[in-house]
Amino acid sequence: MDPVIVAGAGPVGxxxxxxxxxxxVPCVVLDEGPGKDEPRAARTVVLREDIVALVERLTGVRLAGLGCRWAGWRSMRRKQVTREVEFDDADPAPLHLPQHELTGVLRTALARESLVKVAVDSRLDGIEQERSGVTAHTRGPGGTWWRGSYLVxxxxxxxxxxxLQDIRFPGRTAVERYAVATLRTELPWTDEALLHRMPPWRTSGPSxxxxxxxxxxxxVWRxxxxxxxxKDLVTPELLVNRVRETLTGWAEGVTPSYELLDTGVHTVHHRLARRWRxxxxFLAGDAAHLLGALGTQGLEEGLRDADNLAWKLALAWHHGPREALxxxxxxxxxxxxxxxxxxxxxxxxLLRGGGGLRSYVPGSSRGHDTLLADGHLGRGALGAPGAYADSPLTPGPLAGETAVGTPPGSPVSDVRITAEDGTFVRLRDxxxxxxxxxxxxxPGTGVWDRKHxxxxxxxxxxxxxxxxxxxxxxxLVAExxxxxxxxxxxLVRPDGHLVSAFSGVRPADLYAAAEAALGGAATDTTDTPRDEDAEARAAAGSR
Known part of the structure; x- marks a missing residue:
């Protein structure tokens, strides 16, 4: 069986x-660059606990040593603190780290992986599909043809x-723009993230x-x-002025010393590919979607794409494709x-329109601050990890189903469990x-050896x-x-989403739920192979 071809060597690929x-599953990663990433202090990522666990599980590296977990969060409006959050074990803080540190950890882990080949200086310029696989052509010093079972x-x-697949990518351009600076300085608070709206030193206008x-x-702070x-030009003078007035405002009149490390402009686009297959x-990450306004993190969603797709491709690679899966x-x-x-x-x-009747509604600004904070903190409709409530992999109604604290299709809670070898680990492990x-x-099994x-x-x-x-x-067994x-x-999927919960042991229901989670009963396509070229052409013609 040919390897899976992954085009792109960013964090998602x-x-x-x-x-x-x-x-x-063997892979070939087509990297159009030299195989290493340029450090950019102004390019950072914020990862929630589920994504931190995913990367640590894959690499064996504790990411906390590479970044900063926030001690807390505060939202301010003018001079007033409108919200404060303290993080603890029940509500873990996000992890903030430079993106090149994340890619470096992933590259180091891949270098030890015998099943993965990284082809550097390989720019994709052609794809051909047929019933049994995919052929990709790259140009560059080692330009060649690559044969794969699938391509992502x-x-x-x-x-x-x-x-190359003629997939439309509609959406909106420049939904938001940010000037970014990374600097080393001492602020009045330590390790606490801050959202400051309408700071008093900037008193009017959209700026x-x-x-x-x-x-x-x-x-270091970003x-x-x-x-x-x-599209006004963001000049170095403008950025320096923003840095100085912000630091002076937070320090109440005295500009603290600082070392400017990096600057940039971050433009947020909102786009969504019409088709992902x-x-x-397949498409994943920024190739499939662009988001990131209001504090949300697009990279996290790209990593969730990879987690969702990996187990499905692996099952197809080992056991033959289940098209529904x-x-x-x-x-x-x-x-x-x-x-x-x-x-x-x-x-x-609501948040960017300004003025109007909404500005006179009591408490409206506090509610807006909460919405913004949710995006930054990975909560609510703007920021919380998505659930697959209407997934085609959800089993139909089963007599033995019961409700638990996690709805079907949602990520499971990371409880302590006893594994088959008798060790105590976290469910995410x-x-x-x-x-x-x-x-x-x-209940009670945690105090007894598994053999009992x-x-x-x-x-x-x-x-x-x-x-x-x-x-x-x-x-697995949990207390x-x-x-x-x-x-x-x-019953939990390989990517940690709940399939269903049952009251007691119900073999028939458990089997039916597992079969649904795999895309339905397996079918033998040996004698009647699918013409995937024809399907792709028909799908392209329907767009």
């Missing part, structure tokens, strides 16, 4: 290649893969705007100033991004291996049901799970 390799375009906003401060390690609409070619990637991920973009479109006029997870909620209860009660019947599932599954009664059984 590197993560996808690692995720596939962890499931024993992770090649950014100007995606060559998307253009009054807002500034966001995010800490990095070693006393500051982002919302720019007024238009054409035959054996592969199609579900677009249906699940595109619907989540579309919902995020719709939420931003609805909120933007067992994700990304290509296996379904079956979790029994059994593994053959007692309902365990033998559940173990037999797990062995009979249509795909390999790992049986508790939010909203779950004793002897509840959870």
């Amino acid at each position: 590197l993560t996808l290649a690692l995720a596939l390799a962890r499931q024993e 375009g992770c090649d950014g906003p100007r995606s060559t893969v998307r253009k 009054a705007g807002e500034v966001v401060g995010r800490p990095l390690p070693d006393g 500051l982002d100033w919302l720019l007024p609409p238009g 054409v035959g054996r070619v 592969l199609d579900s990637y677009q249906e699940e991920r595109r619907s989540v991004i579309a919902a995020r973009l719709r939420a931003a479109d609805q909120v933007l006029p 067992r994700l990304g291996r290509g296996s379904l997870l079956v979790v029994l909620i059994a 209860w593994v053959t007692a009660g309902i365990m033998p019947r559940l173990a037999a049901a797990v062995t009979a599932l249509p795909h390999r599954a790992e049986l 508790a799970y939010p909203g779950a009664a004793a002897h509840t059984v959870l």
Whole structure:
């Protein structure tokens, strides 16, 4: 079987290649650059706990040592603090780190991976599909043809893969613009992120705007100033003036010393590809979507694309394609991004329109500040990880289903579980291996060695049901799970989304749910192969 071709060596492409390799799928990564990333202090990323866990699981590296976890968050309007958040174990802080540190960790992990080949200085310029695979052509010093089973375009906003497949990319340009500066200085607060709207030193006009401060390690801060609409040139003098007036305002009149490390302008576009799959070619990350207004993080969604697609491609690579399963990637991920973009479109006029009757409604500004903070903190409609509530992989109604604290299609809670070898680990540690997870909620098991209860009660019947599932599954035991009664059984996808929950051991229901999560019953296509070239042409003609 030919390897999967990943076009693009940014964080999304590197993560996808690692995720596939962890499931024993060989990959070729086409990197149009030299194989290393230029450090840019002004280019940083904010990662929530689920994405931190994903990267750490794939690389074996603790990311906390490369970035800064915020001690807290505060929202300010003029001189008033409107909201304060303190993070703890139940509500972990986001992790803020330079993007080149993230890609460096991913590249180092890939260099140790024998199943992945990174082809540097290889710019994609041609794709050919046929029933059995994909052929890609690259130009450059080592320009050649590459043969693959599938190809995934992770090649950014100007995606060559998307253009070669003639996929439209509609949306809006320059939804927001920010001036960015990264500097080393000492602020009145330590390791606390800040959103300051209408700061008192900027008293009128659209340029009054807002500034966001995010800490990095070693006393470094990234500051982002919302720019007024238009394409006015952001000069070095303007940026220095913004830095000085902001630091002076926060220090109440005395400009602290600072070292300016890097500057830039960040322009936010909102776009969504019409299709994310054409035959054996897929899109992921910025090649498929652009978002990021109101504090949201587009890279996080790209990494969630990789997590969603990896286990589905791995199953197809090892066992033959289940077309419904592969199609579900677009249906699940595109619907989540579309919902995020719709939420931003609805909120933007409220937050950026200014004036009007809304400005006189009591408490409206506080509500607007909360909406903005949600985008930065990964909460609410703007920022929370998406759920696949209407996924085609959701099983139909089953008699034994029961409700737990996690709705079907949502990411599961990261509870402590007992693995099959008797060790205590976190549930997230067992994700990304290509296996379904079956979790029994059994209070009291945590105080006994596994050997004392593994053959007692309902365990033998559940173990037999797990062995009979249509795909390999790992049986885990948890003492508790939010909203779950004793002897509840959870079925979890390889990417950590809940398929269903059952009251007790119900082998037939468990099997039906597992089959649905895999895209339905497997079909033998050996004698009647699908003409994917014809399907791709027909789909292209319908756009």
